[in-house]
Amino acid sequence: MNTNLKNSSLKHSGQFQWFQRCPSVPEIFMLITILSLHFIVAAAQSDNPQTVVILSLDGFRWDYPAKTNTPNLDLIAHDGVKAVSLMPSFPSKTFPNHYTIATGLVPDHHGLVNNIFMDKAMGKSFAINDKQARFNPDFYGGEPIWITAQKQGVRTASFFWVGTDVAIQGKHPDYWKMYDGNIPFIQRIDTILKWLTLPEPLRPRLIMAYYHEPDGIGHEFGPDDPKTLRLVQELDSLTGILYKRIRKLPGGNNINFMVVSDHGMGAINSEKNNALRDYIPEHWPVRIEGGNPNFNVYAEGKWVDSAYQILKKITGLKVWKPSEIPQHLCYGTNPRVGDIVIVADSAWSVTMNKPKRNFKGGTHGYDIHNTDVHAIFYASGPAFRQNYIHPTFQNIHIYPLLAHLLGIFPASTDGDLKQVTDMLKPQP
Numbered sequence: 001m002n003t004n005l006k007n008s009s010l011k012h013s014g015q016f017q018w019f020q021r022c023p024s025v026p027e028i029f030m031l032i033t034i035l036s037l038h039f040i041v042a043a044a045q046s047d048n049p050q051t052v053v054i055l056s057l058d059g060f061r062w063d064y065p066a067k068t069n070t071p072n073l074d075l076i077a078h079d080g081v082k083a084v085s086l087m088p089s090f091p092s093k094t095f096p097n098h099y100t101i102a103t104g105l106v107p108d109h110h111g112l113v114n115n116i117f118m119d120k121a122m123g124k125s126f127a128i129n130d131k132q133a134r135f136n137p138d139f140y141g142g143e144p145i146w147i148t149a150q151k152q153g154v155r156t157a158s159f160f161w162v163g164t165d166v167a168i169q170g171k172h173p174d175y176w177k178m179y180d181g182n183i184p185f186i187q188r189i190d191t192i193l194k195w196l197t198l199p200e201p202l203r204p205r206l207i208m209a210y211y212h213e214p215d216g217i218g219h220e221f222g223p224d225d226p227k228t229l230r231l232v233q234e235l236d237s238l239t240g241i242l243y244k245r246i247r248k249l250p251g252g253n254n255i256n257f258m259v260v261s262d263h264g265m266g267a268i269n270s271e272k273n274n275a276l277r278d279y280i281p282e283h284w285p286v287r288i289e290g291g292n293p294n295f296n297v298y299a300e301g302k303w304v305d306s307a308y309q310i311l312k313k314i315t316g317l318k319v320w321k322p323s324e325i326p327q328h329l330c331y332g333t334n335p336r337v338g339d340i341v342i343v344a345d346s347a348w349s350v351t352m353n354k355p356k357r358n359f360k361g362g363t364h365g366y367d368i369h370n371t372d373v374h375a376i377f378y379a380s381g382p383a384f385r386q387n388y389i390h391p392t393f394q395n396i397h398i399y400p401l402l403a404h405l406l407g408i409f410p411a412s413t414d415g416d417l418k419q420v421t422d423m424l425k426p427q428p
Contacts, residue, residue, distance in 0.1 A: 050382060052405050053192065053207045053246065054258040054398075056101070056161070057235055058094060059215025059364065061223050061264035062086065062374040068229040072240025073378055076259065080380025081388040081423040086395055088263045090329040091294050091343070091365045092373040094215065095128050097262035097395060098162035102208070103142035104399025104413025106330040111141035113336045116289045118298050120335065125289060137168050143411040145402050146173045149206050152408045157195045157204035159188050164208065174204060181212050185235075189242045196249055206406060211235065218265040222362040223372070243380070256381030256405050260398065266347060266372035268292075269360035273349040274317055276342075279310050292351050293344035294365040296337055304339045311340065316348035318367075329368065330414070346370050368394075383424055390423045 062085035065073055076082070088097045089106045093115045096107035103110045116127040119139070126133045133139065144163055146156040150171060157175035158164035164176045175195060177183075188209060195204055214231050221227050239259055246252050276295065280286055286307050287298040299307055304321075311319040320341045322332035331337060344350040346366055364373045374392070383405050400417040403410035404424075410417075 049205060049407055050405055051196070051203075051205045051207075051255045052258065052381075052402060053196075053209070053242075053255060054260060054402070055209045055239065055242065056098060056211065057214065057239070057259065057261050057376070058210065058212050059218045059263060059265050060232070060235070060261035060376050061218070062261075062371070062376050063264075064214075064223075064229070064232045064376075067224065068232050070232065070236040072236045072243060073259065073376075075240065076243060076257070076378045076380045077389075078387050080257075080378070080384040080386060081390055082379075083377035083390045083393060083423075085371065085374035085392045086260060086377040087368055087392055088373055088375055088395055090331050090368050092263040092368055093291075093294075093365050094262050095162050097375075098210070099140065099142075099144070101260065101262070101395050101398045102144040102146070102161065102163055104145075104396050104410070104415035105142045106396060106414050108331045108334045108337065109142065109414060111139060111334060111336060113331070113334055114290050114294065114296055116291060117296050117336050118287060118289050118338065120298065135166050137166050137170075140166055140168045142413075144168060145399055146206060146208070147171050148403060148411050149406055149408055150174070154206060154406055154408060155202070155204040156206040156208075157192075158208045158210075159191060160210040160212075161208040162210070173206075173208075185211055185238050186241075189238065189245070192242065193245055193249070196246065196252075196255070206402070211238075215265070218362040220361055222267045222360060223265040224267060228362075254382055256379065256383050258398075259376065259378040260395070261375035262395075263364045263375055264371075264373045265362040265364055266366060266370065267360075268347060268349045268363050270349075270355055270358040272316055272347055273351060273355065274314050274344070275351050275354040276311075277353050279314065280307055288352065289338070290342070292349050292363050292365070295342040295350065295352075297340035297342065298338040299340070308340055311342060316345045317350060318343045318345065326367075343367060346372065379423065385423055385425055388423055390420070393419050 089100045091114055095115050096112045099110055099112050107113050118125045126139050128134055140163055147169055149156050156173040158173045159177050160179050164173050165178050192207055192209055195207055214228060217228050217231050243257055246255055246257055276288055286303050289296050297307055322337055325332040366373050396415040397419045399413050400410050400415045401420050404417055
């Protein structure tokens, strides 16, 4: 077994050493037992195959329904289940967490360690707005649920889920779209309904969909601004349209419908901001990648300690070398995280340069114990209990839940189906 993290973290295609997992690892015989139980559950479900539609609302904070009216999410919760909150994985950023939901692996294990980062071994950087990098499958580790499903004969579809427009392991979902944020939400709903009404041999049993709001408006105005909350209400209405139209389909009551988000949103303003270039001169051979409120620093030799010592003195900032990162963040074993990890404290910002004007708004990426960045989880359908509230759980457990609902054998992940079985109806 190859224990070289630098190699295994780049092109492992879902094969991680179990002793590198975070949280702690079961003994081998326990692992075999757990996987066998998954297989038995999947085999039992295959006689009654169910369809899953999972919708992500980017940046939908866990307590938006307490801040404004969301009658459709309330309806889904009444018909099924909701979690107190969905804890993201670190860093609480968009690409890392959508891909964590898809793979069941924390970002440190699937390789998308931030929205922007560097891979020294590849000699390349990844950035979500760099098409050449974003479509390079070498950056995407693990096995996404659509590939797991396809390998076992389950058709899949995606409307913009992170990674589905990349040829990971040379594969896409059976139906997929190249990302275009200008496509109206209602048009996305129409396409999802069209997929669900295809002839049965062509019909996908897993549909993953993504809306880019309320993330954008949350960044611009903050999580408590009336403009943000009005858009939250609009998204709730759109979600209700999709949910009710699904239920009216022939066989619609045999479809499990989930609504999730990748992270929440924390309020920020320019009064609590640190500009990194005020401390690390641009002429230093120190590379800084990332975005407010977290960055990954890449340096060599003495420059690591020089940068580290300066950054450690900054108020409102957590600064770690990989070996110092708190265990609950499950971060730091992948070489892509760099030599120093920077994370702002709650309500603080960290930017590369000093902003030219005062600002206020929102951001995310903080420590996952900060509930500002917690997300939502709602689900309704034949597999779920009714009117049930589940405790907060981490998003790594959604992958094994999806595999369970689809009746397929899951790949090895950081997730654990047992963490979410309480929300499921007892098996007869």
